[in-house]
Amino acid sequence: MNLAVLRLVLVRIATAILTLAFVSAAVFAGTEILPGDVAEAVLGQNATPEAIEGLRQALHLDAPAYVRYFLWLGALLSGDPGRSLVNNLPVAGLIASRLPNSLMLAGVTAVVSVPIALTLGILSAIWRGSLFDRVASFLTMSVVAVPEFLIATLCVIIFAVHLHWFPALSYADGIVSLHQFFRVFALPVFTLSCMLIAQMMRMTRAAVIDTLRSSYIEMAVLKGAQPMRVALIHALPNAIGPIANAVALSLSFLLGGVVIVEIIFNYPGLARVLVDAVSVRDMPLVQACVMIFCATYLFLVMLADIAGVLSNPRLRH
Amino acid sequence: MSVDQTITAVEAQAPPRHRVRLPLAGMIGAAIVAFWVVVAIIGPYIAPHDVGALVDDGFGPLRWGQPLGSDYLGRDVLSRILVGARYSIGVAAAATFLAILMGGTLGMLAAVSRGLVDMMLSRFFDGLISIPSKMSALIVVAALGSSIPVLIVTIAVIFTPGAFRIWRALAVNVNALDFVEVARARGEGTGYLIREEILPNIAGPVLTDFGLRFVFAVLLLSSLSFLGLGVQPPNADWGSLVRENMNGLAEAAAAVIVPALAIAILTIGVNLLIDNLPGRGSSAGEH
Numbered sequence: 001m002n003l004a005v006l007r008l009v010l011v012r013i014a015t016a017i018l019t020l021a022f023v024s025a026a027v028f029a030g031t032e033i034l035p036g037d038v039a040e041a042v043l044g045q046n047a048t049p050e051a052i053e054g055l056r057q058a059l060h061l062d063a064p065a066y067v068r069y070f071l072w073l074g075a076l077l078s079g080d081p082g083r084s085l086v087n088n089l090p091v092a093g094l095i096a097s098r099l100p101n102s103l104m105l106a107g108v109t110a111v112v113s114v115p116i117a118l119t120l121g122i123l124s125a126i127w128r129g130s131l132f133d134r135v136a137s138f139l140t141m142s143v144v145a146v147p148e149f150l151i152a153t154l155c156v157i158i159f160a161v162h163l164h165w166f167p168a169l170s171y172a173d174g175i176v177s178l179h180q181f182f183r184v185f186a187l188p189v190f191t192l193s194c195m196l197i198a199q200m201m202r203m204t205r206a207a208v209i210d211t212l213r214s215s216y217i218e219m220a221v222l223k224g225a226q227p228m229r230v231a232l233i234h235a236l237p238n239a240i241g242p243i244a245n246a247v248a249l250s251l252s253f254l255l256g257g258v259v260i261v262e263i264i265f266n267y268p269g270l271a272r273v274l275v276d277a278v279s280v281r282d283m284p285l286v287q288a289c290v291m292i293f294c295a296t297y298l299f300l301v302m303l304a305d306i307a308g309v310l311s312n313p314r315l316r317h
Numbered sequence: 318m319s320v321d322q323t324i325t326a327v328e329a330q331a332p333p334r335h336r337v338r339l340p341l342a343g344m345i346g347a348a349i350v351a352f353w354v355v356v357a358i359i360g361p362y363i364a365p366h367d368v369g370a371l372v373d374d375g376f377g378p379l380r381w382g383q384p385l386g387s388d389y390l391g392r393d394v395l396s397r398i399l400v401g402a403r404y405s406i407g408v409a410a411a412a413t414f415l416a417i418l419m420g421g422t423l424g425m426l427a428a429v430s431r432g433l434v435d436m437m438l439s440r441f442f443d444g445l446i447s448i449p450s451k452m453s454a455l456i457v458v459a460a461l462g463s464s465i466p467v468l469i470v471t472i473a474v475i476f477t478p479g480a481f482r483i484w485r486a487l488a489v490n491v492n493a494l495d496f497v498e499v500a501r502a503r504g505e506g507t508g509y510l511i512r513e514e515i516l517p518n519i520a521g522p523v524l525t526d527f528g529l530r531f532v533f534a535v536l537l538l539s540s541l542s543f544l545g546l547g548v549q550p551p552n553a554d555w556g557s558l559v560r561e562n563m564n565g566l567a568e569a570a571a572a573v574i575v576p577a578l579a580i581a582i583l584t585i586g587v588n589l590l591i592d593n594l595p596g597r598g599s600s601a602g603e604h
Contacts, residue, residue, distance in 0.1 A: 019443075019444055019447050022444035022447075023444065023447060023448055026444065026445065026448060027448070027456060030453070030456040030457060030460060031456055031459065031460050032460075141585075141588060142581075142585060145532065145581070145584045145585050145588045146536075146577075146580065146581040146584055146585070147536045147539050147540055147543070147556070147577075147580055147581075147584075148540065149539075149540065149543045149556075149559060149577070150559075150577045150578075150580065150581055153559065153566065153573065153574075153577055156566055157566065157574075161566065252449070255449055255451075255452075256449060256450075256451045256540075259451055259540075259544070260540060260543070260544075263543075263544060264563075274455060275455070275544050275545075275546070277459070278455045278458055278459040278546055279545060279546060281459050281460075281462075282459075283459065283460075286455065286456065286459045290452045290455065290456055293449065293452050294447070294448055294449065294452055297447070297448075297449050297452075298447055301447065
């Protein structure tokens with residue numbers, strides 16, 4: 001890796017950080033449009049004026065919005081995003097107890113899906129127009145076009161209700177044996193994998209087909225190389241960048257799926273904390289959870305960008 | 318560019334009376350979309366029962382009076398789906414329309430104005446687009462609570478950056494063509510350029526974009542409702558219907574399967590239609 005590439009990568013990282021700053025401002029502004037006073041909302045109608053005034057002081061509600069933004073951002077960056085408005089527990093602790101569960105779910109899903117999606121995507125690009133490709137395209141389009149909870153619901157009906165392979169609910173606490181671990185994770189992971197594989201396969205197929213259209217591939221075909229050889233030896237190395245890009249982008253779609261899957265399977269992860277916090281309007285918790293999700297998303301998009309830069313040898317000279 | 322080519326191709330090949338025909342898949346898509354639009358409009362009038370009326374026990378069986386059985390409280394599922402179409406399709410369509418109105422107008426404005434306006438608008442929307450749509454929706458619902466107007470405006474704002482990008486990109490292409498330069502040299506204003514020169518020339522891809530964004534809006538709305546954060550009881554869209562009846566999942570009750578199926582049929586129908594529109598743009602999975 002030389003200086004030019006290093007600079008390109010650094011620019012990508014800097015862009016991501018700037019975007020994250022913008023996103024944090026947008027998230028803060030979004031939670032600030034709440035009409036009325038947070039202190040009154042928290043303490044209820046019967047609170048004494050002194051109590052409300054005290055909470056206003058504690059939350060810096062009298063300060064202008066930009067001051068509160070920087071106070072909030074500083075607290076967030078130092079790892080202490082305040083206390084929950086509902087049960088007064090520290091937000092950091094709530095998140096720390098749930099985040100590993102979500103990461104585990106997402107990690108296992110990624111490990112399962114990426115190889116399958118890449119294989120299927122490359123194969124359907126090589127055999128494009130064949131029966132295999134058309135069936136795969138129709139199936140992936142159907143999965144991408146329907147809501148995530150429909151896929152999850154179908155999986156529960158088929159695998160838990162009809163086939164009795166897995167339990168319909170999952171609890172990550174108190175897992176003792178490997179067998180139990182498998183049974184609890186299987187259905188959520190399977191559901192998420194269906195969505196992820198469909199997404200990733202479509203993008204991989206598009207990336208490889210794009211490469212197969214270049215003129216040097218036509219040259220290889222014209223000089224009589226075997227189709228499989230053309231695809232794997234000639235096209236694939238040049239498609240690695242776009243494919244890596246597709247993988248990272250698809251993984252970012254995982255975030256939306258995680259929300260639904262954690263709710264359906266009653267999985268104690270971060271997304272469920274977020275949805276519960278939204279329904280009781282626990283703003284500090286909502287802000288912190290949303291920032292974690294947005295930061296993860298931006299990180300994956302940045303990885304996708306960097307993969308694109310690194311895999312392009314023309315940028316190294 | 319592609320619009321010009323399509324027009325020439327149509328003129329050259331097709332006899333005058335013979336209109337451009339949709340492929341079979343496109344026809345099926347169009348039929349599905351038309352069917353649901355009609356249901357959304359007349360749904361409440363053809364519903365056999367009142368949506369709130371208890372007509373049977375919880376998760377009652379399918380029978381003549383209730384072709385799709387009853388839900389967890391014993392309300393008629395068919396009636397609830399017919400009425401729910403109005404929420405699922407109406408809210409999503411209104412939000413999409415609003416998003417296209419805002420994003421499209423600003424996109425064309427950016428393309429025509431160029432320079433500083435273009436750069437600032439583009440950077441701003443680039444920033445907004447990097448918040449996942451579910452996250453933005455959750456923030457607003459947390460802050461304002463959930464009601465139909467809030468949902469429409471929220472979903473519209475969420476899809477505005479995407480609409481802005483597509484419209485700007487399309488308009489930039491047309492804006493570089495000679496006839497726009499001529500109009501500009503003639504001294505026409507920005508409003509005239511957008512209305513008379515740009516808009517007619519990007520109508521095709523823009524229609525596809527409307528369909529795609531409508532699908533995303535339907536999916537986002539039903540996901541929110543499914544999480545209990547979208548359309549609130551006593552009203553119910555299809556996502557809420559699935560949520561209400563999740564307890565019937567173990568018996569594979571029609572009350573939970575049919576609303577989910579309705580969403581799937583609608584979104585796949587729109588996809589089939591826009592994928593087969595003549596002179597379509599790209600429909601890659603982007604939000």
